[in-house]
Amino acid sequence: MNLIYILSVILIILPSFNAAPYNHPLFISCGLSKSTTANPTTDGRQWKSDDNPAFAPANLNTISSSSTTDTTQVPPYDTARFFKNQLTYSFSLSPGPKFIRLHFITTYNNISFSQAFLSLQANKVILFKNFSPYLNSPQKVYEFHLTIEEGVISANNLNLTFSSSGDDNNNGSYGFINGIEIVPVPQGLYIDLNKPTPFYITNPSLGYTSFSNLTGLQNVFRLNVGGGPIKAKDDSGNMWRTWLYDQDFLARDKFSGTQGGLQYGTMPDIHYTNIPDYVAPPLVYATERIMGQYPKVVNLRRNLTWKFEVDPGFDYLVRLHFCEMNVNITKSGERVFNVYVNSQMADPGVDIIGLSGGRQTPIYRDNIIRIDGGGVSGGNATKVPLSLALHPSNDTYVTDVLLNGLEIFRISEIIGNSVSSLAVPNPPKVDSPPLIAAGKGLNHHHSLLPLIMGIISGIVVISLLTIACIIVYKRRAKEDTFGSKSMATNTSTKYKWIPSIFHSSGSTPSSISSSLPSDVCRRFSLAQIKAATCDFDKNLIIGKGGFGEVYKGSILDATNGTIPVAIKRLNTSSKQGAREFQTEIETLSRLRHVHLVPLIGFCEDDGEMILVYEYMSRGTLQDHLMYKNSETSDDNNTPLSWKQRLMICVGSARGLHYLHAGARQLIVHRDVKSTNILLDDKWTAKVSDFGLSKAGPILAGTGPAHFSTTIKGSAGYLDPEYYRRHQLTEKSDVYSFGVVLFEVLCARAVVNPNLPKEQANLAMWAQNHFKKGTLHKIVDPNITSQIAPECLRKFGEIAESCVRDRGSERPSMEDVVWGLEFALQLQETAEKNNHLSGGSLEEVFGSTSNSNLIDGNTDNEVFSTDNFSQSSNGDAATRRLMVHSKTTTSDSSDYPIDMKCDSVFSEIIHPTAR
Incomplete structure (x- = not known):
């Protein structure tokens, strides 16, 4: 009989010490009476006592105490487990990922939780260290995701080891816990040990890496x-x-x-x-x-x-x-x-x-x-x-x-x-004011002194907070949408050198600040740049300029693998330096448009200043106009068709219009030319090279605003009014773009001193031909048979109005975009109806009077050189929308730009560069 009794006891106790692994959720109310099950909560969770030999230590009630703290709370917040010594719960679980949720509440009326500090380690991961539930939140659930390895510490155990802890001022500290949840998570939902992790934003060079069992x-x-x-x-x-x-x-x-x-x-x-x-x-x-x-x-x-x-x-x-x-x-x-x-x-x-x-x-x-x-x-x-x-x-x-x-x-x-x-420090403590005990016989002067000092301290603190709020408000008013916010959280501390001009409100390494925006701007190390360019192999040079040499390289991308890039390296003997480098980064990082060349990143290690752009496989617009030998394109022997040229002009005009009217602050490019219009593999035009760009005042819809600046630009494209008056406006870009339009039409250098004086300057020469009605005589012979006469008239009208001597007589880039789109429509309509010249433009325009060309009037349509204000009925809605977009710019933009550098990224060095 005794043997049967003993065996029965063993059979009852044995499962407690060798329980099968849990593979279902556990909801544990700490401090709940032994063998008690709380009523189900409204969400259906069934909370059970932590006093269970299947996972609690045998001496649980010796090393800890339980309490029913507040009957108005729902489980698990109505009970708590308190401890001063180490307390370990050991759960036998099925292998795989688990959610572990820990519940705390510190709003009980009969308990002060200011001395509650605890530490917690779950197997190999520290979850809390000197953690204060009181300082963090009155009621909070902390959710962790851990992976239970097969065979860790006997039979797939999860050991939750609690201990009380505190700093030097909390020797009487204790720990407590209200509730523990352990919930199985599907394999691979957040962590898959067999697959790479997502891409690192802050350090793309890391690419994809793998989580470990310690994660x-x-x-x-x-x-x-x-x-x-x-x-x-x-x-x-x-x-x-x-x-x-x-x-x-x-x-x-x-x-x-x-x-x-x-x-x-x-x-x-x-x-x-x-x-x-x-x-x-x-x-x-x-x-x-x-x-x-x-x-x-x-x-x-x-x-x-x-x-x-x-x-x-x-x-x-x-x-x-x-x-x-x-x-x-x-x-x-x-x-x-x-x-x-x-x-x-x-x-x-x-x-x-x-x-x-x-x-x-x-x-x-x-x-x-x-x-x-x-x-x-x-x-x-x-x-x-x-x-x-x-x-x-x-x-x-x-x-x-x-x-x-x-x-x-x-x-x-x-x-x-x-x-x-995963442990983090507690939030800052809020100290209570000292209490002065009554009836202690303190004399009057001593009792007033703390009060007076407190008042003075309060006034000083309030004044400092007010000043700080004013500073923060003014800074935020200047920030742009993509975040001229602090870079303190964005970069590693590996970078050795940052120019002193970058030291402002954010920080890159912890002790260094940088005003460089980082919307789409990666920071590359010099080692990465050397790897991308085969240590600056001369055979990879695809261009040169006043800034330095441009190399073709390749970098790793998260989604596309290895991608080609253009890498521009500062020539150490160049007169251009850190301010121009910063201007380029600031401008391209904050402005994003399909017709602006994308900046991928920069490098400023060991005194180097390097910019990394998206690679434009078809080179510059000038490369394809056939009057210079090009080494950057595979299509050197095939001149651009007239329609290709038109579409390139439309695209680049859209990019410039975005600079002028797409942000709260006007951006003047200052170096518009055919070598700064790049072409991708789909022949999409992208405006590039923003080192000379200047940010003007906040747009207010009051017409062109000007600001004084030193003269910068490129010979032949430079606005004569800007040169004379040293007053820069967006109309200076319009002039330069007008020169590009004539360059596209005529396919010749904008300045050629070897030609007769009247032909040396393309803008003046083409403008004179337009006024005489003989513009067709100087068109690139490669495209004369492709141009519709109506399109040529309109195109010439646009280009001529752009290069007028007075900026006030030039159209806005918005009007130029509209005019070029209209010219493209005329060309496409003519091609559809087979109304191309089909031969010499001289034959088509031979009987056309000069006045018709100057005024832009034909029998079939009405043209206006006054800002292209008239259009066909079909374009009326588009026209109104474009006007509306300009008038609303100042109110709805989130792109304030604040560039104060007087230096520029490029300058006139000689005609082949700047």
Whole structure:
């Protein structure tokens, strides 16, 4: 009988010590009475006591105490487990990733939590160190993602080791915990040990790397964008995640867009064909945040921006959830936008339909960014900003952005001895004022002194805060949308040299500041540049200028593998230097347009100043005009057709118009010429070389504004009025572009001293021919049979008006764009109707009077040289829109530019350079 009894006891106890691994969620209410199960909470979670020999230590009630602290709270917040010594819970779990959620509350009326400090290690990952729930939040759930390895510490255990801790002033500290959740997570949802991690934004050279078994994550933000919160019970995959409303995280000083999608709470029909349904619940994709139905020109000057406060010194995984629900968007390319994290390009050209394959089909995009900066003093941390901005692309059906959901995770840092850490310092303490005890016989003078000193200190603090607020307000008023924000969180500390002029409000390394924006601007090391150019191999030189030599190189890209780039290296003997280098970076980083050459990054290691651009495979416009031998194009023996030239002129004019009117501040290029118009493999024209550019005053719609400056530019293209008066306006760019137009038409050098005096200057020579009605006589012979006479008249009218002596008589770039587009329409109409000259232009124009050419009047249409104000009825709406876009520029732009350098990136050295 006794034997049977003993065996029965063993059978009862044995499972407690050798329990099968858990593969279902555990909800543990710490401090709940032994063998007690709390009533299910409203979300369906069933909380059980932590006094369970399956995972609690045998001496649990000896080394700790439990308490029912507040019966008005719901589990697990109505009980707590308190401890001063080490306390370890050991869970036998199935291998794989798990969510570990820790619950704390510090609002009990009968307990002071100011002395509560604890540390916690989960297997090889430190989750908390000297952590104060009281200083962090009255009630908070901390969610961690850990991977349980097979066979770690006997049978796949998860050991949660708590200990009380405190600084020197907290010798009486203790620890406590209210609740523990352990929830299985699908393999590979956030970490896949068999696949590479997302791309590093802050250091692209790292490319893709792999997570290790020591990698832990802590969720710091999980947002349902454009909709209200999603409760844990409505999450997908039985993971009990909570999704918060994004409203509180929108940048209050920026445009915040509008909510879109379905009504909050409406369950959508989602097609989980690319990702599993547990990635995010359907309610996340039901709502969205977009810019809204504003005019295209308005949205293109805005970002949709969210701002967060995070702890420095960690990598962060940023996951964006997308799902196109708009019934009017059904094809790839109809909504395309760029994603910026901390003002750095994270994901260019996001095309949800193109990536997902169709409407109502969700996808997500991951990136990792390094957050440095901030500071730790006395165990308390200063948080630093992390921003997310979405910006629409230009040439799309819907000029808008979209975001449905957002998750941000902190990634553990390896700290040695096969241990990683997610622990961060506590927020700064708020000290209470000292209490003066009554009836202690303090004399009157001594009792007043602390009060007086307190008042004086308060006045000083308030004054300093007021001054600081004024400074911050003024700085923010100058910041541009893509973020002339602090770069303190964006870059590593590997860079050895930064010119003193860069030392301003942000910081690159922790002790160095930089005013350089970093929207799409990577920082390369000199070693990377040398690797890309085979140590500056002379055979890779594709161009030279006043700045230095330009090399063709290649770099690694996250999505496209190895891509070609153009690398411009400062010649150390050049007169151009750091200020010009900075001007180029500032301008191209803040202005993004399909017809502006993209700047990829820069290098400023070991005294080198190097710029890295997207490679333009077809070289410069001048290379293809056939009057110079070119070594940069494979098409040297084929001159550009007239229609190709027209389209190139239209594109480059659009780029210049964007500089003049696409930002709050006017940008004058100052070096418009055919060698600064580059062509990509699709013959798209892109304006380049912004070292000479100058930022003018805030646009106010009051007409051209001028500012005095030293004369810079290139011979033959330089505005004569600017040269005489030293007053720069946007009309100086118009003049230079007019010279380019004549250069395109005639295919000859803009200055040729070997020709007779009246022919030496192209602009003057072509203008005289236009006025005489003989412009057709100087057209490039390669294209005379291709030009429609009506198109030539219009084109000549535009070019002549651009190169007029007085800036006030020249059209704006907006009008030039419209005029060139009209000329292109005339050309296309003539080609469609087979009304080309088909031979010598002399035969076509032989009977045309000079007055008709000057006034621009023909029997078939009406031309006007007065800013091209008349057009066909079909273009009336377009014309009104362009006028509207100009008048609204000053009010809706998020692109203020503040460039104060008087020096420039380029200067006139000789005709072959600048």
